[in-house]
Amino acid sequence: MDCVDVCIVGAGVIGLALARTLASALPGRDIVLLEQHGQVGMETSSHNSEVIHAGLYYAPGSIKASCCVRGRELLYDYCNTMNIPHRRLGKLIVANLDEQAKLEQILARSRHNGVNSLQLLDAHQIKTLEPDVQADLALWSPDTGIIDSHSYMQHLLREAQSGGVMLACLTSLLGTRIDPTSNGFNLRLQSAGETMTLKCRVLINCAGLHAVDVARGIEGLHSQHIPRMQFIKGNYLRLSGRSPFTHLIYPVPDPAHRGLGIHATLDLGGQCRFGPDIEPVERLDLTVDSSRIPLFSKEIKRYYPGLDDTRLHVDYAGIRPRLITEDGSAADFMIQNAATHSIDGLWQLFGIESPGLTASLAIAELVSNQIRDSGLF
Structure with missing residues (x-):
């Protein structure tokens, strides 16, 4: 069975931002990025308004609010540094x-x-x-603007791959089993029509529209930690x-x-x-x-x-x-780690809708810091 240190499921803008950030934060670690489609960013990440949000609407103290405001400035700085097409239109x-x-x-x-x-x-x-x-x-x-999201994602991908991240397109995660002997995860994958296995120490579920399905496929994860x-x-x-x-x-x-x-x-x-x-x-x-x-x-x-x-x-x-919330109110981003579900090495991101594009670098920074502070590496 092949082994890696980190497996990221989903190569949308969040997965790409995570891959790029972790490649820098964890030098020398083996990181693989799984994507079920033939290219990155084929779903929510490439079908939106391409707006850089200022952070006006979100509940104070929420992950949406903090990551949007932090992510906005990180994103403008990144665009200026990498010459990514964007405009601060207002x-x-x-x-x-x-x-x-x-x-x-x-x-x-x-x-x-x-x-x-x-x-x-x-x-x-x-x-x-x-x-x-x-x-x-x-x-x-x-402070509101627009961005070429495709160019942005391609820059994230190039930086991640330059840092050693391996991208596996046309690869689906079929199921996950927690390995009690090595505190890792055994993944069952399908790639190019073939079934294979992969072992990782850290598993990050940022599969967007399919994040709930990925969570349901994790043996040992209690259903109370899988949101609607x-x-x-x-x-x-x-x-x-x-x-x-x-x-x-x-x-x-x-x-x-x-x-x-x-x-x-x-x-x-x-x-x-x-x-x-x-x-x-x-x-x-x-x-x-x-x-x-x-x-x-x-x-x-x-x-x-x-x-x-x-x-x-x-x-x-x-x-x-x-x-889906009980009272019908807008839900915050949900970022789970062992403090939520008591499974070391598992991070899950649910409900990353707008302003996910704006917040992507801040979300990656947040999760990367949590992994760094976890003592797993």
Whole structure:
């Protein structure tokens, strides 16, 4: 049986960030990164808004809040160092007068999270920034930006491989058995149609949409440590022609739908798109149904009344893993280690949805520090 020190399951942006960080933190250790697809970052990591979030919305003291704020600055620094395409565009969170209290709540929460760059704008100031936007009030977030997520992931991969990380694509984890004699894990894998085994000392489950399935395959892991999760599909529409905006435009979030609302984003080429909406689904189907266009139009016209519906076209969709809470509230990221489940060497990451891209380097830093401090190496 082949043996490695660390096995990372899932080569999305979190797995790649972990591989890159651990290659530096654990020099000389054998690290393998497993990916079921033929390339890295094929699921949630490459089907999103590609926004670098400032850290405004998340509960103070949460992992989401701390890792978003820390990760934002790490990500901007990394992009500048590695010449990864990105732009700190800034965004407006727009509101009507009857939504002023919600806007003030966001402002207060952002300050609790250490984000002190927000500015409250009136209608005249909004028109100066975005003449086609209709709103009474807005929060201006200068630290929000956009990134080429594909370029980012390729840089992480190259750095990880330069540090000795082995990438195994087209490889699925079929099951895991805890080895009581050596305090490690025996993994049963399928690669290129063949079944094989691998032993590791540290196992990191960051399989995104499949993290719960991976956890269920770990013999000896109590079911109470496997959270409930649902697939949330987010559809995006493209606006043909020239973009009416030069910044990102977000409505006030609707707590009932546990999302940030159908917002306007820009890619690095200046193309405007709207989304995502929130569509709970049972299977991983990325088809965008054109019947959703009227709903999008209604929401968009709340802040962009000049929208020409004939310019809206289906674009793409993404699916994110969302943890289910008892009261229906938004769940925090879940990072488990031996303090949670009493299994030395097992780290599990669940519900890494937005702002996972922004938080990726901070999450990798957090888990890497936990592994370093565990005394396992």
